[in-house]
Amino acid sequence: MNELRYQVDLLTAMNQKLSVQEKMYRLVCDTSYNAFLYYSFEKSEIHLLGKWDSFFDFRIQDWKDLGRLYEMVDEPYVDHLREVIFLEKEHLQEAVTECMLRNKRIWLEFRARVFCDEEGVPQDKIICISDITKFKHQNDELTYMAYYDSLTGLYNRNYFVRLLSEYVRRAKEEQEIVSVMLIDIDDFRKVNDGLGIIVGDELVQQLGSFLKEISGEDIIVCHLNSDVYCIAIYSPTGQKSVSRIHERIQERMQKPFILSGGQEINITVSIGVAEYPESAATALELIGCAEIVMYKSKDLGKNNIQYFDTPILNAFLQNVQMENELKDAICSRSFELYYQPQYYAGNKKLRGMEALIRWRDGSGRMISPAVFIPIAEKNGAIVSIGGWVMEESIRQFAAWQHKHRDSLILSINVSPIQYMKEGFVDELLQILSTYRVNPQEVELEITESVLIEDFEKVTAKLRVLREYGIRVSLDDFGTGFSSLSYLKKLPIDTLKIDKSFIDTVLSDPATRVITESIITMVKTLGLETIAEGVEQEQQYKYLHAIGCDIIQGYYFGRPLPVQEMEALLEEA
Numbered sequence: 001m002n003e004l005r006y007q008v009d010l011l012t013a014m015n016q017k018l019s020v021q022e023k024m025y026r027l028v029c030d031t032s033y034n035a036f037l038y039y040s041f042e043k044s045e046i047h048l049l050g051k052w053d054s055f056f057d058f059r060i061q062d063w064k065d066l067g068r069l070y071e072m073v074d075e076p077y078v079d080h081l082r083e084v085i086f087l088e089k090e091h092l093q094e095a096v097t098e099c100m101l102r103n104k105r106i107w108l109e110f111r112a113r114v115f116c117d118e119e120g121v122p123q124d125k126i127i128c129i130s131d132i133t134k135f136k137h138q139n140d141e142l143t144y145m146a147y148y149d150s151l152t153g154l155y156n157r158n159y160f161v162r163l164l165s166e167y168v169r170r171a172k173e174e175q176e177i178v179s180v181m182l183i184d185i186d187d188f189r190k191v192n193d194g195l196g197i198i199v200g201d202e203l204v205q206q207l208g209s210f211l212k213e214i215s216g217e218d219i220i221v222c223h224l225n226s227d228v229y230c231i232a233i234y235s236p237t238g239q240k241s242v243s244r245i246h247e248r249i250q251e252r253m254q255k256p257f258i259l260s261g262g263q264e265i266n267i268t269v270s271i272g273v274a275e276y277p278e279s280a281a282t283a284l285e286l287i288g289c290a291e292i293v294m295y296k297s298k299d300l301g302k303n304n305i306q307y308f309d310t311p312i313l314n315a316f317l318q319n320v321q322m323e324n325e326l327k328d329a330i331c332s333r334s335f336e337l338y339y340q341p342q343y344y345a346g347n348k349k350l351r352g353m354e355a356l357i358r359w360r361d362g363s364g365r366m367i368s369p370a371v372f373i374p375i376a377e378k379n380g381a382i383v384s385i386g387g388w389v390m391e392e393s394i395r396q397f398a399a400w401q402h403k404h405r406d407s408l409i410l411s412i413n414v415s416p417i418q419y420m421k422e423g424f425v426d427e428l429l430q431i432l433s434t435y436r437v438n439p440q441e442v443e444l445e446i447t448e449s450v451l452i453e454d455f456e457k458v459t460a461k462l463r464v465l466r467e468y469g470i471r472v473s474l475d476d477f478g479t480g481f482s483s484l485s486y487l488k489k490l491p492i493d494t495l496k497i498d499k500s501f502i503d504t505v506l507s508d509p510a511t512r513v514i515t516e517s518i519i520t521m522v523k524t525l526g527l528e529t530i531a532e533g534v535e536q537e538q539q540y541k542y543l544h545a546i547g548c549d550i551i552q553g554y555y556f557g558r559p560l561p562v563q564e565m566e567a568l569l570e571e572a
Contacts, residue, residue, distance in 0.1 A: 037127040039063075055108070055129060073099040073108075081110060088114045088122045098132065107136045149223040151201060152208030154215075160222035164232045164283040167220075168276050171234065178276040179236040181245065182290035183211070186268045186302040188227040195263065200227075203265060206257045214245060230287060242273055246305055253303075268303035270294055279308045323375055325361050330384050335359050337393055338559035341568060342411070342530065342552045345544040350568075352409030354445070354552065355393035356559050357385070377417055386418035391431050394442065396562060398435035404569050411443045411473065416450035420457075425464055443471035443494065451486070462491045473530070477518070488525060494550075495522050499533025502553070506538055516546050523547060 036049040037060065046060055058068050066085060070078050077099035087095040096111040109132045115124040147159040155163065167178045185191075185207065192200040204227055211229055215221040218234035236242050249269065256264040272294025274280060279289045293306040300306070329335060339353040359367045376382040390412055397410040418424065432439055444465065450458055462472055473494035474487075487495070497518060504511045522529050531543045534553030543551065560568065 033131065035129040037129070039125040039127075041122045041124065055131070072101055074102050084110050084112050085127060087112050088125070098136075105133065106131065107133045149208075152205055152212075152223040154208050154212060154229070155220060155222040157222060157224050160220060160224075160230060160232070161283050161287070163220050164286065167232055167234045168281075168283055168286070171276055176235045178286070179233045179242050180274050180276075180286045180290045181231040181233070181242060182224070182272045182274075182287065182294045183229040183231070183249070184270050184294055184298070185227040186270055186298070188267075191265065191267075195265075199259060199261065199263060199265075202259050203257055203267070206259070207267075210252050211249075214248065216240070219245075224287075230290070236275075246271065270297040270302050271305040272297055272308065273305065274308040319375060322361075322367075322372060323379055326359075326372055326376060326379075326381055329359060329361075330381055330388075333388065335385070335388065336561070337389065337396065338561055339565040340552060340559040341557040341565075342409075342550050343556045345540070345548050345551050348556075350406075350408065351550055352411060352441075352443075353565065354411040355389060355397075355413070357389050358559075373415075377415055380417070382415045382417050383421055386415050387427065389413070390428065394431050394435050394437055397441075398437050400566070400569055401437065401441070406569070407441070409441055409443050409471065410437075411445055413445045413475065416447065419444075419446055419450055419461070425461060425468075428465075428470070429468060439469040440471065443473050445473045445475040445496065447475050448477065451490075455486075459490060466491050466493075487521070487527075492527065494528040494530055496530045496532055497548070499553075502531055502533045502535075502539055502543075506536075506542060519547050 032050055034050050035052040035055045037052075038047040038049060039045070044062075046062060048059060052059075056068075056072075058065075060066060060068070069085075070081060073081055077097065080097040081099055083090065084095040084097045087093075092114070093116070094111075094113045096109065098107060098109050100107050109130045110127060111130070112125065112127045114122050115126075116122050147155060149156040164178070164180070170176065171178045185203070188200065188203075191203060204223070208223055208229065211221045211231065214231065219240055220232050222230050224230045231245065233240055233242065233245070238244070249271070253266075253268055256266045258264050272290040272292065274286050274289035274293065276286055280286045289308045293308045297304040297306040336358050338356045338358050340356055341353050342351045343349065344351050357369055357373075359369075359372060361367055373382065376385050393410060393412055397408075400406075401408070428444075429439075432442065446462075465472060471494065472492045473496055474490065474492050475496045476498045477495050495518070497515060501511055501515050505515050506512075519529050528549045529547075530550040530552055531539075531548045532552045534540055534543065534551050534555045536555060539553075540551055540555055557568070
């Protein structure tokens with residue numbers, strides 16, 4: 001009897017323990033965010049646990065009910081789901097798949113596991129079902145960010161380089177050609193500055209949408225950065241040739257881009273083209289070569305297409321080398337100034353001198369300002385160079401004035417970039433004060449190109465300079481944006497007639513008519529005229545006869561180093 005009670009108590013205790021464990025397991029399942037399906041192979045029983053009712057609006061009593069699951073998921077995922085649910089048929093112990101529910105943007109993960117006995121016979125199976133929608137959306141966003149540009153929806157630079165590298169690999173195996181077109185919006189900065197970056201971004205988006213239409217089989221398009229796009233073409237022939245794509249782009253550029261704010265913007269683009277294997281051997285090199293000739297296209301007047309070749313590369317490398325040498329020259333101040341005398345045409349008396357920068361590179365070779373000044377303007381070094389020229393020439397002029405007491409005028413060339421810099425006037429006035437130079441003895445020479453930046457802002461600054469007594473000369477008149485109508489609006493003192501007119505003034509009747517008209521008009525406006533590049537006596541006599549005020553050129557004097565200019569002042 002006691003033995004029987006012992007057995008009963010033991011079974012009761014074991015049942016209580018099992019009840020506690022079952023309660024614990026059910027609590028774990030119920031507090032998770034997953035649904036569970038348990039199947040016993042031995043008893044052919046199915047139990048549903050966890051958040052089943054939150055996932056599905058039906059129950060599963062036996063295996064034939066599983067068809068309800070297949071009906072819920074999109075067609076492409078049905079076979080994968082069936083393989084996971086019946087994984088024991090493939091002798092697998094664990095399997096997983098992801099399925100999207102039909103007509104819903106909900107993703108479920110089905111993870112199944114089979115538990116076998118020592119002989120490998122399946123005993124139990126658990127299928128865990130999880131809602132992974134949030135994870136998938138996050139993953140989709142990360143994937144999009146990894147491959148696509150957020151502004152335009154085109155491929156981003158990193159992914160484009162990967163795809164282009166694959167093009168190059170294929171082309172190497174198949175002995176094919178890969179073309180790369182680098183496309184840049186001309187004068188995009190003016191859109192951003194004039195209409196704002198929001199308008200600029202919308203313009204970039206609209207052009208990107210158009211270029212996306214060009215993409216297709218063996219054509220990929222990316223937004224490289226800012227207003228720059230890149231197209232790669234595998235085996236560029238027929239409708240996907242560079243010339244045909246360029247035609248499509250040019251046709252689109254004939255029509256304005258209409259923005260959401262109602263603005264209509266007409267743009268042009270500059271395009272550089274490089275090809276594998278002729279131009280480069282890697283994706284990055286191809287893009288680099290296309291970029292080089294794209295800038296060449298801009299230098300040739302924009303709205304153009306240029307193809308890469310070896311001479312262009314050599315010129316580019318020379319420019320890069322010169323840029324580096326120019327930076328060293330700025331740091332070491334290894335420039336020097338020459339001074340070209342200017343004379344009054346009537347009495348041939350010395351009027352003053354123009355300060356001209358000279359530079360010898362590391363090998364002692366003299367580099368023309370026509371070569372290095374454009375490079376300095378392009379990379380911004382001109383501000384530093386121009387500041388040095390301004391201070392050094394005024395310092396030297398002050399020493400000459402103190403010694404000789406002559407009433408002369410120092411002419412200084414000013415780059416448009418330097419002139420438009422904030423604080424330019426204050427910097428000049430500070431230098432004049434430091435060296436005690438009369439502002440009326442200094443003449444700034446500005447080129448016509450500065451006038452296209454912002455005419456009102458430019459003229460306002462000119463008025464300030466003249467209020468302090470500083471003279472202003474308009475240089476190279478007739479070579480750029482010459483307009484007789486704006487001369488009367490400019491607060492200037494002197495107009496310089498460009499050397500290109502003087503070269504042909506004796507031989508070309510049309511040039512003579514233009515030159516005489518300029519001088520007559522300038523005199524009417526009360527301005528002085530300077531003819532530069534006068535090299536012959538006949539040129540001088542003609543210019544004097546038609547009323548030109550001042551002569552500058554080899555006929556009267558070449559640009560002189562400091563010592564020789566000093567000697568000339570001693571004789572004057």
